[in-house]
Amino acid sequence: QSVLTQPPSVSAAPGQRVSIFCSGGTSNIGKHYVSWYQQLPGTAPKVVIYDDNKRPSGIPDRFSGSKSGTSAILAITGLQTGDEADYFCGTWDDTLSPHVVFGGGTQLTVL
Amino acid sequence: QITLRESGPSLVTPSQTLTLTCTFSNFSLNTDGLGVGFVRQPPGKTLQFLALIYWDDDRRYSPSLRTRLTITKDTSQNQVVLTMADMHPVDTGTYYCVQYASSEGTAFHIWGPGTVVTVSS
Numbered sequence: 098q099s100v101l102t103q104p105p106s107v108s109a110a111p112g113q114r115v116s117i118f119c120s121g122g123t124s125n126i127g128k129h130y131v132s133w134y135q136q137l138p139g140t141a142p143k144v145v146i147y148d149d150n151k152r153p154s155g156i157p158d159r160f161s162g163s164k165s166g167t168s169a170i171l172a173i174t175g176l177q178t179g180d181e182a183d184y185f186c187g188t189w190d191d192t193l194s195p196h197v198v199f200g201g202g203t204q205l206t207v208l
Numbered sequence: 209q210i211t212l213r214e215s216g217p218s219l220v221t222p223s224q225t226l227t228l229t230c231t232f233s234n235f236s237l238n239t240d241g242l243g244v245g246f247v248r249q250p251p252g253k254t255l256q257f258l259a260l261i262y263w264d265d266d267r268r269y270s271p272s273l274r275t276r277l278t279i280t281k282d283t284s285q286n287q288v289v290l291t292m293a294d295m296h297p298v299d300t301g302t303y304y305c306v307q308y309a310s311s312e313g314t315a316f317h318i319w320g321p322g323t324v325v326t327v328s329s
Binding site: 099129130132134141142143144147148151153185187188189192193194195196197198199200201202 | 254257260270315316319
């Protein structure tokens with residue numbers, strides 16, 4: 098059971114918009130920045146959003162992040178088949194001692 | 209270009225200690241604000257943070273695994289070493305080395321390719 102809760106899967110057609118939710122608590126999302134990672138099959142995760150809503154260089158503006166209270170959202174517009182991947186949210190957590198926690202992951206299918 | 213690469217045994221016997229080395233290039237762990245750590249991923253499952261060591265030798269550990277983990281650095285060799293004691297079959301998975309840079313926010317921006325560790329007798 099992950100500390101951060103994500104839907105196991107989402108799907109949408111090419112060109113459409115999809116949102117992936119990440120729910121946490123006051124010791125993690127409520128206090129710290131959220132990052133989002135994209136993991137293509139057989140590869141290491143890659144940051145697509147950091148510090149709630151910032152995009153690393155090279156990440157298209159079709160990817161956006163937002164946060165409210167203890168929940169965060171990753172939105173992807175203009176879906177492409179290349180966006181099909183697993184997406185994980187992550188943040189720091191202060192329970193017991195500072196450490197990083199991740200969501201359970203969401204499998205995005207582009208129909 | 210910053211790179212990290214994990215190395216270590218691909219097969220570990222239950223109850224043994226795992227030793228993983230992360231060798232990195234094009235940055236120094238003597239630099240303020242930098243850190244190197246490990247994240248693992250069991251097959252088909254999510255990511256799990258293990259440990260992180262900072263430039264100033266401060267360390268962060270997963271609370272649930274704290275008693276089994278030790279992370280150290282050798283700045284002269286550009287290496288970070290993670291040991292995990294008392295390995296179990298549930299510890300099977302891909303182990304990634306990650307870089308943390310406070311100037312780049314709170315995410316792990318750079319990851320190694322990962323190394324697969326299987327725990328089996």
